[in-house]
Amino acid sequence: MAASTDDDFVADINVTPFVDVMLVLLIIFMVTAPMMTEGLDVALPKVETSEVLPTEDDHIILTIKSNGALYLDEYETGLADLPEVLTTRVKNAGRQLFVRADKDVPYGMVMHVMDRVRGAGVSDVGLVTTSLPDDASGAETSGAAASGSKKDNLQ
Known part of the structure; x- marks a missing residue:
């Protein structure tokens, strides 16, 4: 009996979920980074x-x-x-x-x-x-x- 094509192993890596997660992390970093560097507002001499x-x-x-x-x-x-x-x-x-x-x-x-x-x-x-x-x-x-x-x- 010949093996059907449905049972073949796919060796390709699907990077779409990885890219989606990285883009979400990038957006979170871009939004939160300016908030972390802000200090207290003081008019220094x-x-x-x-x-x-x-x-x-x-x-x-x-x-x-x-x-x-x-x-x-x-x-x-x-x-x-x-x-x-x-x-x-x-x-x-x-x-x-x-x-x-x-x-x-x-x-x-x-x-x-x-x-x-x-x-x-x-x-x-x-x-x-x-x-x-x-x-x-x-x-x-x-x-x-x-x-x-x-x-x-x-x-």
Whole structure:
């Protein structure tokens, strides 16, 4: 008896489902990627001389918004909880802290936060600013470091 053609094995690979899944993943990535890079909206002070903020993940950014709200990276925290959180996430983890304060935040508020930072034992602190408009980079940069910090690490 001769074998029928219905029982023949098909050696072709059907890539259509694979392409469909990859296109869906690509669309998901394209939609979610901009949301992951957005930070907190803060109007940073502009300075003439500044250095580029490091891109490594070994630092934490403390943001002070114009309304006085504090954010450690993207998570809101209170002024009373700040020393404990900084001790855990910055000092014990061996990470560097950068402070981003809105230009409309009163100087007294920034100094009050810096006092809490020092009280937590964090000594390596950088202050984040932005370059003046004539700078071509337009990237977020870190300006002068607070006293007692390692200025060489900011270069």
